[in-house]
Amino acid sequence: MKKLFITLLMVFVAGSCMAMSKSKIRKSARFLTDRMAYELDLTIQQYDDCYEINYDFIKAANYIMDDVVYGYRDAIYQYYRLLDDRNDDMRFVLSYYQYSKFIASDYFYRPIYSTGSKWALRIYTIYSNHNFYFFDAPSHFKIYDGGHSRIHFSTGFYTDRYRGFDHYTDHHHIMGSQMFGHNLKNDFGTNLKERNQPIVYNNYKNPNQNNRTMDERYRDVSGNTNSPKINYRNQPQQSTLQSTTRQGTTTTGTRGNRSSSTSTTTQSNTSSSTSTRSSSSSSSRSTGTTTSGRRGGR
16 A cells, blocks of 8 residues: 555656746746747847747646646647647737748747657757857746736737738638648647546657757857847947946046047157256156156056
8 A cells, every 4th residue: 555655656746747847937938939039030029029928838838738748638629729829929929921930840830749758849859958048038037927828818919019010811720720630640649538548658759950059150140130139138228338438537537548548648748758858856746747647548
């Protein structure tokens, strides 16, 4: 009896460990969004909104993924409903061109898969350096917690947020599509079952692809036009820097602006050297002051 209890406890703990903590959900959502920003050339607003959408989706899916991995039909259908809502929100945030690329990439369009008794994000198999980010964290990375999710906005918070975009209008839902069976097989295998049936884990293996994040030079070859703004937005504006420089010059005197003090000191030294040859002892004291000023300028 004691051995049976220990065995059941180990099974319960192992199953519980499959669920993500909130900090890991944030990290996963950021990693997925970071790669979307890199490949789809997101603007600052798109970057922040896509992070919210990915966070809401991963957080909601996190509660049912154990049952999805077990192959329970109702959990799998619930997962795809969550995924369709997530992809629908993405459709309102991305342009037609961006969303076309989004759909063409399984690791964006269908981000979660299972293998054996575990589930994971596909993006982690595409980019194996999981601690490397192309961009700064979203502005609300640590504080957003579902305020714009479908729980609060049944038709989507992002519906009218990008009115100037030419949005994707073709069929984009996975549930009910002709490719549903194919996508289901590649995501979670074919081991669908009802609740009273025994568990048989899926053995689908998602093949790794070449990693592109080990070399930081990939920061420079993406050709993105919007991406640099994401990293620079938290830095002080140019006007603020100029104002700070002026204040530093006034406070520190000659040392605050070396270029101007050097030219001023040079001119002063020239005139002082000429007057020193024919001046009295008081002029010599003046020359000593000029000399020290020249040394400070250097």
